[in-house]
Amino acid sequence: GESVGLHLPTLSVQEGDNSIINCAYSNSASDYFIWYKQESGKGPQFIIDIRSNMDKRQGQRVTVLLNKTVKHLSLQIAATQPGDSAVYFCAENLGTNAGKSTFGDGTTLTVKP
Amino acid sequence: DAGVTQSPTHLIKTRGQQVTLRCSPKSGHDTVSWYQQALGQGPQFIFQYYEEEERQRGNFPDRFSGHQFPNYSSELNVNALLLGDSALYLCASSGRDRVRAFFGQGTRLTVV
Numbered sequence: 001g002e003s004v005g006l007h008l009p010t011l012s013v014q015e016g017d018n019s020i021i022n023c024a025y026s027n028s029a030s031d032y033f034i035w036y037k038q039e040s041g042k043g044p045q046f047i048i049d050i051r052s053n054m055d056k057r058q059g060q061r062v063t064v065l066l067n068k069t070v071k072h073l074s075l076q077i078a079a080t081q082p083g084d085s086a087v088y089f090c091a092e093n094l095g096t097n098a099g100k101s102t103f104g105d106g107t108t109l110t111v112k113p
Numbered sequence: 114d115a116g117v118t119q120s121p122t123h124l125i126k127t128r129g130q131q132v133t134l135r136c137s138p139k140s141g142h143d144t145v146s147w148y149q150q151a152l153g154q155g156p157q158f159i160f161q162y163y164e165e166e167e168r169q170r171g172n173f174p175d176r177f178s179g180h181q182f183p184n185y186s187s188e189l190n191v192n193a194l195l196l197g198d199s200a201l202y203l204c205a206s207s208g209r210d211r212v213r214a215f216f217g218q219g220t221r222l223t224v225v
Contacts, residue, residue, distance in 0.1 A: 015141070025147055041162060041218070042162075042218050042219075043117070043154065043203050043216030043217050043218050043219050044203070044216045045216070046213060046214070046215070049120075089155050089156075096210070096211065096212050097161075097169070097207075097213045098205075098207060098211055098213050098224075099146035099161050099167045099169075099205055099206075099207045099210045099211055100158055100161055101149075101156075101158065103155030103156050103157070104153055104155050105154050105155050108155075111225070
């Protein structure tokens with residue numbers, strides 16, 4: 001069945017370093033992938049998305065890479081800041097209905113000053 | 114723009130009771146989705162409403178039901194509460210294209 005998983009439940013980086021958060025997905029039919037950031041006491045916040053017909057997409061300080069051959073997704077955060085500390089989720093969608101996503105279990109990113 | 118608002122923020126209920134959670138979507142949005150997030154896990158899709166009808170449903174029992182009103186706001190009802198229903202319940206709203214979902218801060222439900 002559908003599942004989205006993250007390789008590591010926790011990641012600790014130094015402020016200013018780059019962070020890479022990985023995600024493996026199992027449903028090759030997924031069309032649309034989203035990365036969310038969830039801070040304590042808040043709901044998930046959209047970071048960046050990518051369609052299945054793309055390999056890479058860049059935003060402000062973030063890049064998402066999609067490797068459909070091995071069903072792997074990654075989120076790269078450049079120059080990580082203390083405000084980036086949060087739980088990061090990847091989510092997959094069949095079609096572009098972002099309201100019906102399958103989420104992984106999340107990676108907790110801790111940024112050390 | 115107030116964004117997605119949920120009420121109440123916290124709630125404590127006893128096993129067997131019923132609960133109603135409320136969600137107001139972001140201005141201009143007509144689609145509301147509900148998710149359950151257990152501690153330490155990712156959100157799980159419960160169902161999605163638009164045009165006042167349930168359009169998509171995840172793997173949740175019939176104890177979970179919902180409603181959408183003409184103003185696009187929504188309610189999530191859970192009957193015969195179980196201890197395992199304790200979780201953060203998230204509402205997300207989308208526009209007509211449903212490409213982007215915006216989440217509320219959630220309602221923390223504790224069943225004792």
